[in-house]
Amino acid sequence: VSSTSNRVSGRARLAILLALVILAPVYISLAPSPELRATEPMSADDDIELKLYTLYLSSQNTSAGGDGYITTKVPESGGQDSSSALDSEVEFRSSDMLSSLIVYGRSQHGSSGSYYLPLDLFLRATGPSGSTVEWSITLKAGGSQVGTASWDTDACTQSFTNSCSFDHEEFEIDLEEDQSFIISKDERMEITVSAEMSGCDGGSFPGGSSCEAEVAWNEIDDENNRFSQLEVEANAISNSLVVLQREGAELAEGPELDWYPNDILSERAMQFTFDVKSAFGRYDIEATRLIMRDPNGIYRIDHIINEDDEDIEDTSQGIFGEYIWTYPSGLPAGEYSVELEITDIQGNAFLVEHDPVEMHQWGVSINHRLNKLTEYIAPGETTAIPLQLVHKGDSTKSMEIELEVLTNLGSSWILEFDSPGGYTLDAGGDILNPILTLTAPDDLTGTPEGIEIRAVAEAEVDSVLQVVDQDILQLDLEKIDVYQPPEVSIWNEEHDVQIANSTRPDDFDQTVPRYVEYEEFTPFLLEIFNTGFDADTFRVDVLQRAKSIIQIYDNDTGERILEDEGDGTFHTAILERHSTQVLLFNVKPSSDRDDPDIGEIEVEVISNG
Numbered sequence: 001v002s003s004t005s006n007r008v009s010g011r012a013r014l015a016i017l018l019a020l021v022i023l024a025p026v027y028i029s030l031a032p033s034p035e036l037r038a039t040e041p042m043s044a045d046d047d048i049e050l051k052l053y054t055l056y057l058s059s060q061n062t063s064a065g066g067d068g069y070i071t072t073k074v075p076e077s078g079g080q081d082s083s084s085a086l087d088s089e090v091e092f093r094s095s096d097m098l099s100s101l102i103v104y105g106r107s108q109h110g111s112s113g114s115y116y117l118p119l120d121l122f123l124r125a126t127g128p129s130g131s132t133v134e135w136s137i138t139l140k141a142g143g144s145q146v147g148t149a150s151w152d153t154d155a156c157t158q159s160f161t162n163s164c165s166f167d168h169e170e171f172e173i174d175l176e177e178d179q180s181f182i183i184s185k186d187e188r189m190e191i192t193v194s195a196e197m198s199g200c201d202g203g204s205f206p207g208g209s210s211c212e213a214e215v216a217w218n219e220i221d222d223e224n225n226r227f228s229q230l231e232v233e234a235n236a237i238s239n240s241l242v243v244l245q246r247e248g249a250e251l252a253e254g255p256e257l258d259w260y261p262n263d264i265l266s267e268r269a270m271q272f273t274f275d276v277k278s279a280f281g282r283y284d285i286e287a288t289r290l291i292m293r294d295p296n297g298i299y300r301i302d303h304i305i306n307e308d309d310e311d312i313e314d315t316s317q318g319i320f321g322e323y324i325w326t327y328p329s330g331l332p333a334g335e336y337s338v339e340l341e342i343t344d345i346q347g348n349a350f351l352v353e354h355d356p357v358e359m360h361q362w363g364v365s366i367n368h369r370l371n372k373l374t375e376y377i378a379p380g381e382t383t384a385i386p387l388q389l390v391h392k393g394d395s396t397k398s399m400e401i402e403l404e405v406l407t408n409l410g411s412s413w414i415l416e417f418d419s420p421g422g423y424t425l426d427a428g429g430d431i432l433n434p435i436l437t438l439t440a441p442d443d444l445t446g447t448p449e450g451i452e453i454r455a456v457a458e459a460e461v462d463s464v465l466q467v468v469d470q471d472i473l474q475l476d477l478e479k480i481d482v483y484q485p486p487e488v489s490i491w492n493e494e495h496d497v498q499i500a501n502s503t504r505p506d507d508f509d510q511t512v513p514r515y516v517e518y519e520e521f522t523p524f525l526l527e528i529f530n531t532g533f534d535a536d537t538f539r540v541d542v543l544q545r546a547k548s549i550i551q552i553y554d555n556d557t558g559e560r561i562l563e564d565e566g567d568g569t570f571h572t573a574i575l576e577r578h579s580t581q582v583l584l585f586n587v588k589p590s591s592d593r594d595d596p597d598i599g600e601i602e603v604e605v606i607s608n609g
Contacts, residue, residue: 050104050233051348057092057121057191057217057228066093068217070189072236072284072346075218075227082166085135085195086213094189094280098317099239101183101279103141103232105175115179116172117147118231121193122220124166127155127211131199135213139173139230142187147173155197155211166216168226183279191230236279237350240318242290242340243273244354247324251275257355260363260392261331262428267365267392269326274305276342277318288319289341294359295334301325329429333361333394362468363393364401364425366455369433374476376578377447378533381482382439385475389432389455391425399425399457399468403434406452406472412441425457450476480531486538487529488605490585495525502605513598521551521586528583528605530575539606540570540583546599547590555582569606 059078061069067083067090083090105115117139125133133155139147149171156164175181183189195213217228243255247269260267278284292301305323307314312321338354369386377383389401401423405415418435425432436453457469489501500508516522530536540561542550552561552570561570561583575581587601 048102048235048238049350050235051344051350053232053234053236053348054346055094055189055230055232057230059218061093061095064093064095064188066091066190068092070094070191070230072280072344077219079219080216080221081218082214082216084212085193085215086197086211087195089192089194090215092191092193092217094183096186096188097183097279098185098277098281099279100185101234101236102180102238103183103189103234104180105147105178106233108172113177115175115177117175119149119171119173119191119229120226121169121171121228122166122216122223122226123169123214124164124216125153125155125195125197125211125213126158126164127197127200129157131155131157131197131211133195133197133213135169136194136196137171137173138190138192140190140192141181141183143190146178146181147175149173155199155213165222166214166220168223173230185279234279235350236284236344237277237342237352239279240276240340240342240350240352241274242338242352242354244338244357245271245273247271249273255355257357259327259336259357259359260428261333261359261394262329262390263363263365263392264367264390265326268329269324272323272325272338273321274312274323274340275318275320276305276340278344282314282316282318284344285319285342286345286347287343289343290323291337291339291341292357293337294332295336296332300327300331300336330395331359333359335359360469361394361397362399362457362459363391364399364455364457364469364471365390365392366403366453366471366473368473368475372475374478375438375451376478376480376531376533377438377440377444378480378482379440379444380442381533382437385436385438385453387434387436387453387473389423389425389434391428391430393428393469395428397428397459399459401425401432402456402458403436404454404456405436406454407448407450409438409448409451410441410446412443414439444479447479448477450474480533482533484531484533485607486536486605487531488603489527489529490603491525491527493523493525495582499524516548516587516589518589519591521549521588524585524587525555526552526583526585526603526605527580528572528575529580530577532607533577535574535576537574537608538572539564539567539608540572541568541604541606542570542601543604544600544602546601547592547595548599548601549588550601551586551588553584553586555584 053072055070055072056075057068058071058075059069059081060067068081070092105117108114108116119137123135133153135151137149138145158164193215197211197213200211220227243251245253245256249271251273272290276285276288288305290301290303290305291299294300305312305319309323312319312323336357336359338357340352342350342352367388369388375383375385391399403417416437423432423434453473455471456467458465459468461468487503490499491497499514528538540552553559554561564571572581
């Protein structure tokens, strides 16, 4: 697409490269944003809330490896697993941690300087009378030893009256003087169990064929509620977070703590950004609940986060994404609490607490009524700037507003507000529409590139009049002549993809074809903005057609605009200054199969002023 503008003659010209396509679908690949996944989230609080975890020794997990799997999930299938630990190691492994996990031990009985972890195992050692067994247990984190336990005992001698079944044994894994240890992200916990026996077949260590030492795990035979397991104190979700932000904000922008009960609708959209994960894995998270309470303790949000929410991703790594809630106007002012309640599969409940959120009692905002960022000025002309004042604070509070222009435009300018004495906003939610008029001098040399307008709100607080809030509106000023070439742009039918713009031709690649259907009209939108200081009409001249048929309609009324018989152009209705008209620009390509499939259409829009 190419575009040029002729400022002298009041013309704006655009060209579109069109490619003919016969019922050819366009496929677009969409992938979820990796931002939340790519960043290790910060801890929700420096004071970690510890919970008691039971880590079960269950059947082997192929991805984790080892003989058995360390998990927070109760073994519920597969029956009993067992293996010999005699002169070898039976190894249990967890999955790699999804985030760092700090594991805390218990204080040894009667000692304040040493710590342990309780371990329950189902063991069986059999051998001839007089044989003994020494059990050795090692606990590792990230491949490094962090604790050990051992036990010497007599072996069980089998007979007609003694089958020597697996016995439930309790161990204390000695952490020595370390109260805690860390399993880093992408590292794992390991438990190894080994045994040595003596007195087997009358011989000595390492034992003979009549001795055996075994470990049992998963669903233990004839045991309904007892398992081989390790108990630890930790917080597997301590790296989870919730951040309240403005809609569309990125996580790195941080939280938004200041809100107003009667702000405009678009500013009342709260975006709660989540990164919820358990160090053990997604399976460990049972439920996630978002809670927000007002100053009176009333629940304003009590929502279970799940995969049915539009912008939430529930994956094997955790729960990520955003939840949008637009609060109703008129909420009470004061401090609001935001919490994320996470429940794991063992019933542990965690609270991730957000910083307190303030719903302010006083608040004023000043906006451009038409949401413009730029106003136009011309020599000797008057520019009327439509403003909007919003009382976004408490519904019961009244404020007096004074407007002032902070920018020094010079003594030759005339600046006037339509109410020089100020404005009154009686209650939260009130909206006023002031007008600031700027009358420019004939010589605009040295005119600033922008203007700042400040709204200062005053109110009685404890019977004392004081400034309670203020807001500043910044607008760009663009110098133009009374009659100007229009700003012309072309969009797709949905008006969400711009194809060309006469004022920014280099921003668009003119070699990219825009597809049209064979023997059908393909719609585009032609947008004309009157940049001049007076009402104007415009002529649309199609300079190149590529043998296509062109139809133009007023997009608002649906009325067709026919080519003028005199000059062969399409004439628009009168367009007020600084206003926009949207035309439906329909293109039907040539039906002659011998014509090229790609052709260029060039459009020129001419001011009649």
